[in-house]
Amino acid sequence: MTHTSNNPSAIRSQEWLMEALLFLLEEKPYHKISIKEIAEKADLDRSTFYRHFNSKQALLERYLDSLAQEYLRRLEAGENMDMGKVAKIFIAFWIEHIDFIRVIRKNDLDGLLLKAFNKHLPSIHRLTKDKFSYSMNEEYMEFALAFNAGGMWNILMKWVDSDFAHSYDDLLKAFEEISRFNFFR
Amino acid sequence: MTHTSNNPSAIRSQEWLMEALLFLLEEKPYHKISIKEIAEKADLDRSTFYRHFNSKQALLERYLDSLAQEYLRRLEAGENMDMGKVAKIFIAFWIEHIDFIRVIRKNDLDGLLLKAFNKHLPSIHRLTKDKFSYSMNEEYMEFALAFNAGGMWNILMKWVDSDFAHSYDDLLKAFEEISRFNFFR
DNA sequence: TTAAAAATGCAACAAATGTTGCACTTATTT
DNA sequence: AAATAAGTGCAACATTTGTTGCATTTTTAA
Numbered sequence: 001m002t003h004t005s006n007n008p009s010a011i012r013s014q015e016w017l018m019e020a021l022l023f024l025l026e027e028k029p030y031h032k033i034s035i036k037e038i039a040e041k042a043d044l045d046r047s048t049f050y051r052h053f054n055s056k057q058a059l060l061e062r063y064l065d066s067l068a069q070e071y072l073r074r075l076e077a078g079e080n081m082d083m084g085k086v087a088k089i090f091i092a093f094w095i096e097h098i099d100f101i102r103v104i105r106k107n108d109l110d111g112l113l114l115k116a117f118n119k120h121l122p123s124i125h126r127l128t129k130d131k132f133s134y135s136m137n138e139e140y141m142e143f144a145l146a147f148n149a150g151g152m153w154n155i156l157m158k159w160v161d162s163d164f165a166h167s168y169d170d171l172l173k174a175f176e177e178i179s180r181f182n183f184f185r
Numbered sequence: 186m187t188h189t190s191n192n193p194s195a196i197r198s199q200e201w202l203m204e205a206l207l208f209l210l211e212e213k214p215y216h217k218i219s220i221k222e223i224a225e226k227a228d229l230d231r232s233t234f235y236r237h238f239n240s241k242q243a244l245l246e247r248y249l250d251s252l253a254q255e256y257l258r259r260l261e262a263g264e265n266m267d268m269g270k271v272a273k274i275f276i277a278f279w280i281e282h283i284d285f286i287r288v289i290r291k292n293d294l295d296g297l298l299l300k301a302f303n304k305h306l307p308s309i310h311r312l313t314k315d316k317f318s319y320s321m322n323e324e325y326m327e328f329a330l331a332f333n334a335g336g337m338w339n340i341l342m343k344w345v346d347s348d349f350a351h352s353y354d355d356l357l358k359a360f361e362e363i364s365r366f367n368f369f370r
Numbered sequence: 371t372t373a374a375a376a377a378t379g380c381a382a383c384a385a386a387t388g389t390t391g392c393a394c395t396t397a398t399t400t
Numbered sequence: 401a402a403a404t405a406a407g408t409g410c411a412a413c414a415t416t417t418g419t420t421g422c423a424t425t426t427t428t429a430a
Contacts, residue, residue, distance in 0.1 A: 009377050009426060031240065034416060045379050050418065055216065057293075108242075111296020118339070143340055143359040150339020151332035154303075158331045174328040194396060194407050219386060230409050235388065 014052050016042035018063050021056070026099070030056075030107035060109065064116040067097070072120050081128050087152065087175040091168055094156060098164060105160045114153050121149055151178070199237050201227035203248050206241070211284070215241075215292035245294065249301035252282070257305050266313050272337065272360040276353055279341060283349060290345045299338050306334055336363070 005011070020041035024033045035056060039046045053059045074089050075081065094101055104113055125145050155174065159166055166174075190196070205226035209218045220241060224231040238244045259274050260266065279286055289298055310330050340359065344351055351359075 005376080007376060007427065013377080031242075035418090036416065046417090047380080047419080048378060051377075054418095057216075108297055108300065111299070112293055114296070114339075115293065118342075137362060140359050140362040143343065144363050146339045146343045147336035147363050150342075151336035153339070154299075154331045154335020155328055157303075157335075158328065174325050177322065177325040178329050178332050190406080192397065192406060198407080220388090221386065231387090232389085232410080233408060236407075239388095 010052070013042070013044055013048055014062070016044060017049060017052065017059055021059055022063070022100070025103045025107070030060075030109060057112070061112060061116065064113050065119075067100075067113075068116045068120050071117070072123055075124060075127055083128060083148070083179065084176070086124070086128060087179075088172060090152060090156075091171045091175075095168060101156070101160055102164075105157060110157060114150075117153075118146075118149065121145060124149075195237070198227070198229055198233055199247070201229060202234060202237065202244055206244055207248070207285070210288045210292070215245075215294060242297070246297060246301065249298050250304075252285075252298075253301045253305050256302065257308055260309060260312055268313060268333070268364065269361070271309070271313060272364075273357060275337060275341075276356045276360075280353060286341070286345055287349075290342060295342060299335075302338075303331075303334065306330060309334075 017038060020038045021033070024037060024041060033056065035049055036046055038056070038059070039049045042049075049059075053062070071089075071093050074093060075086065078085055078089060101110075101113075104110055125141075152175070155171070159171060202223060205223045206218070209222060209226060218241065220234050221231055223241070223244070224234045227234075234244075238247070256274075256278050259278060260271065263270055263274060286295075286298075289295055310326075337360070340356070344356060
């Protein structure tokens with residue numbers, strides 16, 4: 001089991017392992033990256049890997065979670081958030097991590113990424129709670145928020161699959177067009 | 186590489202392997218199911234597995250694709266399709282496969298499932314093409330369709346995560362509520 | 371500064387993975 | 401019916417995986 005630790009050695013090792021995985025992901029498919037290889041790239045013994053993570057996926061999930069947290073910090077930094085601003089930050093964030101999301105999608109790992117981000121949906125809800133012009137039953141708001149998040153996500157994936165054929169402005173325009181029929185603005 | 190074959194032996198083997206995987210998925214987590222085990226359950230040699238599939242994931246994807254095709258057949262069977270009917274068929278379909286989708290979600294394999302279904306998005310678009318009351322640029326319709334599909338999907342996932350705490354009617358009502366703010370009806 | 375706690379490297383292990391050559395059986399073609 | 405093609409089982413192989421005990425180093429606490 002992975003225990004949270006403050007020990008400098010432990011933190012350093014975990015960071016090295018994450019960096020090693022990210023480096024290797026640029027070179028070869030996820031499923032061909034062995035734990036042996038990750039440990040070697042991180043200059044650590046293989047057993048040390050297993051003392052921190054149960055699996056390659058657990059290591060990746062740690063990084064995905066840190067990404068989601070960074071995204072949330074971006075949202076929290078904004079003022080007077082509405083869904084339009086959320087969309088802007090969302091798009092800008094992923095343009096910034098364009099290489100990573102390409103690799104994630106190519107290796108069919110986007111489900112894990114969405115899961116990591118969905119974990120923070122309640123926080124996002126809280127941030128934007130008072131900015132909507134809903135006339136919707138509160139009970140269905142949860143569903144609506146999930147619908148919206150999933151929709152934005154799938155568009156992001158579509159954008160990745162097109163090999164980023166659209167600009168920041170294209171994507172933003174698309175969100176605006178959709179939002180005219182949707183509950184966010 | 187997996188070559189498509191009509192040979193009865195080959196088809197039979199592939200079916201046995203798929204059935205074996207589905208059976209084992211009910212018993213233990215995906216990542217703990219070994220290929221050795223799948224082959225044994227299917228009464229086949231391990232080498233036969235590799236002659237048909239490159240990996241456990243390739244085997245699963247074959248089944249996911251067959252599921253997506255079945256779903257598409259359901260849609261095609263309907264007449265005068267609009268998005269409300271699509272939602273009904275969507276919900277009914279997954280209630281029918283409730284055990285499978287639970288297992289898929291629990292093992293973080295829903296990304297693969299969405300991918301299999303997204304592959305058929307163009308066909309769904311074609312089915313419902315003339316039934317919308319759009320006032321939307323055709324260029325953005327692709328985005329809107331992707332948004333809609335991703336949204337419905339994320340609600341499905343939310344439903345699974347709640348351990349199916351909502352009924353067919355609850356889900357349908359949620360879609361209707363959302364659609365009042367959305368481009369489909 | 372010293373003692374206790376935590377993390378690491380090394381080595382060994384059983385098990386699973388991915389691949390291949392060969393003999394044999396099943397299916398298709400002529 | 402015979403010849404060709406395709407699929408299977410068996411066996412062997414190098415490699416990776418996941419796990420653990422023990423000695424050594426690094427970090428924390430007294």
